[in-house]
Amino acid sequence: MVDVIQEIDAGQVAVRLAAVRERIAAACARAGRDPDTVDVLLATKYVAADQTAKLAEAGIRLAGENRAQSLVEKVGQPGAEALRWEFIGHLQSRKVPEILPLVSRIHSVSSDSVLQRLERHADLARPELDVLIEVNVSGEDAKSGIAPAELAGVLERCPVPVAGLMTMPPHAEDPEDSRRWFAALRELAGEHGLGVLSMGTTQDFEVAVEEGATVVRLGSALVR
Template sequence: MFPTSSSDSVSGRADEVAAGLAEVRARIAAACAAAGRDPAEVTLVAVTKTFPASDVRLLAGLGVTDVAENRDQEAGPKVAQCAGLGLTWHFVGQLQTNKARSVVSYADVVHSVDRSRLVAALSSAAARSGRRPRCLVQVALDEDEARGGIRPADVLRLADEIAGAEGLDLGGVMAVAPLGSDPRAAFTALAEIAARVRRDHPAAGVISAGMSGDLAEAIACGATHVRVGTALLGGRRAIVR
């Protein structure tokens, strides 16, 4: 057997990414059809953590414009390598306040805002940089503090803080379904919380919910953004640039 050439490897990866994207888009379309929704209402956010910038470029070539990272030290260099592609960058991981300035320098949307100190840090960084990130309140739907999020009872207070903070826009809410439980119940609760936020802040219409394993349930409950990595790009791998 002849060794695989570099060009064959690149072509093979392009085929893998295209196939993964086609499958995910079909799943989104089917979920929207079942829920009586227009697929145009749902934004696919490609989670590219641990994957190389070359995969981001492949996705961009296939029409994916929303890309997410969850670690600042990985995201910054990758954003730089993908400059000029017209991408919207999302930060979806737990965020330390000392990373706020770095994240604001490239993130258009920050999904994981869950405390007042972080609002203040993001606001200060935004004011200095002249950028204006869209911020989502991360809602805790279980008791696992390691996963981040603010208690449902405190969501409206934090939403008000974001809306009033210099340099920030309140986009809506985000959550991760609890492990080992019915995601539909969790996403139904999130939709109710999102509706309460919109009563005070009508423009905050984003509901970021659903990943590779539960995107159909999230869409059924009104998700506007689904964050998909594994189903799109395969199992996590070390970055090779």
């Protein structure tokens, strides 16, 4: 179970956000990248719905929710319109109609059933909607995502624009153990001309940035 934070201190979140951006800038310097090419997404599953407005007050601009029900609740909160909302959790096909009117991006497209629902309910989507294909680059049985070899076919069948790829590497105590999986996703995206790479969480986002992440998905690094 996730421990939901019931009271957010916007000032503390702003301080943590600044610290995260400094770490991203350092990682970009090591990799010869522009830090402005990396977006920070706050995973809002850690935040109570009625605290949503404080996120924008703290300088958060990109919010990602894991559950459709929670997304609906949080997008409906006062101040939520100041945030760009994206869906980052495992997506059940039956939930596609619920989230389409609310999000600008879906990070976790990985099944034909979701592709079919995206096509069937295209009229519900926001005009700017694009998606990321979730790829299981490690081949771990417990992980969601398509196999790398399936990507070309999924790109052909996807009825909405595909901006890039997303992955979750196997759990590792040492962030360096995730580097090869982040590099593999970057190489796969390059082969298919895709520019967005959603990879890296609190424990390993600096390595992800060094390997090309353009979106890092953070929770406890920002709110705890």
